Amino acid sequence: MxxxxxxxxxxxxxxxxxxxxxxxxxxxxxxxxxxxxxxxxIASAFYMKDVDVPVVMVTAIITSSVGLWGxxxxxxxxxxxxxxxxxxxxxxxxGGFIFGIGMAVGGFCPGTSLASMVTGKIDAMVxxxxxxxxxxxxxxxxxxxxxxxxxxxxxxxxxxQLFNINLGLAVLIVTLLGVFGSxxxxxxxYKLWGRHD
Amino acid sequence: xKKKLWDPIFGGMMIGLAIILTFFxxxxxxxxxxxxxxxxxxxxxxxxxxxxxxxxxxxxxxANGANPLFDYLxxxxxxxxxxxxxxxxxxxxxxxxxxxxxxxxxKGRLWYALTGGLLVGFAARMARGCTSGQALxxxxxxxxxxxxxxxxIFAGGFAVAYxxxxxxx
Numbered sequence: 001m002x003x004x005x006x007x008x009x010x011x012x013x014x015x016x017x018x019x020x021x022x023x024x025x026x027x028x029x030x031x032x033x034x035x036x037x038x039x040x041x042i043a044s045a046f047y048m049k050d051v052d053v054p055v056v057m058v059t060a061i062i063t064s065s066v067g068l069w070g071x072x073x074x075x076x077x078x079x080x081x082x083x084x085x086x087x088x089x090x091x092x093x094x095g096g097f098i099f100g101i102g103m104a105v106g107g108f109c110p111g112t113s114l115a116s117m118v119t120g121k122i123d124a125m126v127x128x129x130x131x132x133x134x135x136x137x138x139x140x141x142x143x144x145x146x147x148x149x150x151x152x153x154x155x156x157x158x159x160x161q162l163f164n165i166n167l168g169l170a171v172l173i174v175t176l177l178g179v180f181g182s183x184x185x186x187x188x189x190y191k192l193w194g195r196h197d
Numbered sequence: 198x199k200k201k202l203w204d205p206i207f208g209g210m211m212i213g214l215a216i217i218l219t220f221f222x223x224x225x226x227x228x229x230x231x232x233x234x235x236x237x238x239x240x241x242x243x244x245x246x247x248x249x250x251x252x253x254x255x256x257x258x259x260a261n262g263a264n265p266l267f268d269y270l271x272x273x274x275x276x277x278x279x280x281x282x283x284x285x286x287x288x289x290x291x292x293x294x295x296x297x298x299x300x301x302x303x304k305g306r307l308w309y310a311l312t313g314g315l316l317v318g319f320a321a322r323m324a325r326g327c328t329s330g331q332a333l334x335x336x337x338x339x340x341x342x343x344x345x346x347x348x349x350i351f352a353g354g355f356a357v358a359y360x361x362x363x364x365x366x
Contacts, residue, residue, distance in 0.1 A: 134316060
């Protein structure tokens with residue numbers, strides 16, 4: 001059984017949608033149990049007062065990166081059958097900067113706002129309302145930024161290709177940077193805010 | 198009494214596992230913002246369908262009478278809400294409330310939430326994804342654009358944190 005299961009005809013479209021719900025349940029459950037339904041906890045990351053959010057993010061990336069490229073190495077998944085995200089560098093940098101401002105102001109990202117809303121957090125419900133308006137604004141006024149949105153296109157572009165290094169080495173470097181980065185962030189948190197909060 | 202949170206390393210590994218499963222089963226990543234935009238387009242289709250048809254960005258969502266809600270990411274978004282609700286029951290954290298720091302009123306906090314939501318909703322479309330579908334999934338794929346997006350999120354957040362500290366600290 002080689003992945004991706006949907007591409008290799010092992011499961012049907014319908015089964016794929018069932019899995020989408022099940023994976024969503026795992027994701028939502030993990031978000032809530034990690035404390036990500038609390039806007040104040042999320043925003044605390046931007047003061048280095050509680051670095052749980054970046055530590056969880058880094059851990060999730062390392063886990064899934066080692067998982068993906070490890071499966072590929074072992075022949076368990078055919079990456080040529082996968083959809084990879086293309087890089088539009090400048091729109092992603094500008095989008096990311098606005099996104100970060102929005103997170104510090106609003107206290108959520110999209111996934112955490114959905115997860116928080118259903119646990120009764122009113123600030124999450126309002127944030128979701130703002131999100132819906134914001135994305136409509138983008139699409140309805142698309143001619144104002146469609147040129148920029150499609151600029152600086154690099155297709156599928158990976159870090160190992162950028163630095164011209166071996167893919168496995170890139171995974172190893174990301175893993176090490178993630179581990180030491182997480183330890184460093186935690187140390188900084190304790191230094192700035194003490195061990196109790 | 199609320200239950201103690203998961204250790205962040207364990208939480209991160211569980212989210213990583215969810216991403217691995219989408220790779221292996223569906224050949225793509227997970228995501229959250231896509232479903233929310235699908236829903237926004239669906240609502241706009243009820244109140245002002247002409248806006249969807251004339252928008253070069255949204256027209257593909259409703260091409261040939263397609264329902265924008267019939268999308269992989271919408272199924273996933275429903276799952277996210279079910280999962281978080283279940284976790285809320287388990288951890289006794291289902292409560293109507295506004296979360297914020299002690300130095301701001303509820304009303305003030307909600308204005309910030311609305312403004313932040315607007316910015317994030319716009320920016321997620323500009324960046325072709327959010328913290329889940331772009332930063333985490335693309336980060337695992339080692340995508341240059343995704344890593345640039347993630348670093349920019351923290352740059353933007355740190356840049357304005359001082360000015361909104363009244364809300365959180």
